[in-house]
Amino acid sequence: MHELTEDSESILRVEWDIPGKPYPAKVVTLASGEKLVIREASREEVPLLLDAIRPVIPVEKDFYDLVGSRLYAELLGWYRYRVKNHFALVGILNGELVGIVNNRARNLKEHISLHTMAFRRGGRIGAHLFAAKHEHSIEVLGADKIFVTVEGPIGLRRWIYEWALEPWPLEHEANGGARNWVLTKEHYSEVKPRLVFGERPVPEDLLKSTLKPKVIVPDVVKQK
Numbered sequence: 001m002h003e004l005t006e007d008s009e010s011i012l013r014v015e016w017d018i019p020g021k022p023y024p025a026k027v028v029t030l031a032s033g034e035k036l037v038i039r040e041a042s043r044e045e046v047p048l049l050l051d052a053i054r055p056v057i058p059v060e061k062d063f064y065d066l067v068g069s070r071l072y073a074e075l076l077g078w079y080r081y082r083v084k085n086h087f088a089l090v091g092i093l094n095g096e097l098v099g100i101v102n103n104r105a106r107n108l109k110e111h112i113s114l115h116t117m118a119f120r121r122g123g124r125i126g127a128h129l130f131a132a133k134h135e136h137s138i139e140v141l142g143a144d145k146i147f148v149t150v151e152g153p154i155g156l157r158r159w160i161y162e163w164a165l166e167p168w169p170l171e172h173e174a175n176g177g178a179r180n181w182v183l184t185k186e187h188y189s190e191v192k193p194r195l196v197f198g199e200r201p202v203p204e205d206l207l208k209s210t211l212k213p214k215v216i217v218p219d220v221v222k223q224k
C-alpha cells in the first residue's frame with residue numbers, strides 16, 4: 001500500500017530552480033478601442049483558470065479540445081507542483097477572463113512555449129497574449145531561445161507565419177514530439193515593433209478591476 005506522505009511529496013515536488021521575476025502588467029488597446037489588461041496569474045488562481053478552460057475541452061473546433069486539455073494539465077501540474085519553472089499570464093477585458101497563455105523555462109536561456117487560448121474571438125486577444133508571454137520570457141526572464149509548436153492551422157498562421165519563425169531540428173517537448181520552431185532573442189527584437197504592444201503602468205483602478213476576473217462562456221462554446 002502506497003501512501004502519499006510528506007516525505008514522498010518532498011521527493012516529487014518541483015518548483016522554480018532558476019531565478020524568477022514577476023511580469024509587469026500592461027494594457028493593450030485593441031482595434032475595438034477596448035482595454036485588454038495582461039498580467040501574471042498566481043498559483044492560487046489556477047482553480048479559476050481550470051473552471052474557464054473546462055467548457056472547451058469537448059469542443060473539437062479549432063483544436064480547442066486538444067489545446068484545452070493540454071493547457072488544463074499544465075496548469076494543474078503547476079498548481080500541484082508537478083511542472084517546473086512555469087508561468088502563466090491572463091488577459092482580462094472589462095473584468096472578464098478572455099485568454100490564458102503559459103511558458104516554461106527549461107533553464108536560464110531556453111524556454112518552452114506551451115499554450116495559448118482565447119475565450120473571446122476576433123480581437124487578436126490570443127495574438128497579444130502570445131506576444132506577452134515571449135516578452136516575459138525574453139525581456140524579463142532573460143531567455144535567448146524559445147521553442148514553439150502549434151496544434152492547428154490558426155496557430156500555424158498566427159505564430160509561425162506572422163512571427164516568421166525558423167524550424168528547429170529537435171522535437172518539441174510539449175506535444176509528444178511535434179514539429180518545433182525557434183524564436184531567438186535577436187529575432188524577437190526585429191519583430192517586436194510589429195507584434196508586441198502595450199503600455200505600462202496599468203492605471204491602478206484598471207488593474208484592481210482584474211483581481212477577481214469573471215469566467216465567461218467561451219465564444220467557441222456559444223457557437224457550438
Ligand SMILES: CC(C)(COP(=O)(O)OP(=O)(O)OC[C@H]1O[C@@H](n2cnc3c(N)ncnc32)[C@H](O)[C@@H]1OP(=O)(O)O)[C@@H](O)C(=O)NCCC(=O)NCCS
Binds near residue numbers: 067151
Ligand atoms: C489560436 C488563438 C489563441 C488565436 O487567438 P486570436 O489571436 O485572438 O485570434 P482569433 O481566434 O480571434 O482569430 C483567429 C482566426 O479565427 C477566425 N475568427 C475570427 N473571429 C472569429 C470569431 N468571432 N469566431 C470564430 N472564428 C473567428 C478568423 O479566421 C481569425 O483569423 P484572422 O483574424 O487572421 O482573419 C485562438 O484561435 C484559440 O484559442 N484557438 C484554440 C487553441 C489554439 O489553437 N491555440 C494555439 C495553439 S498553442
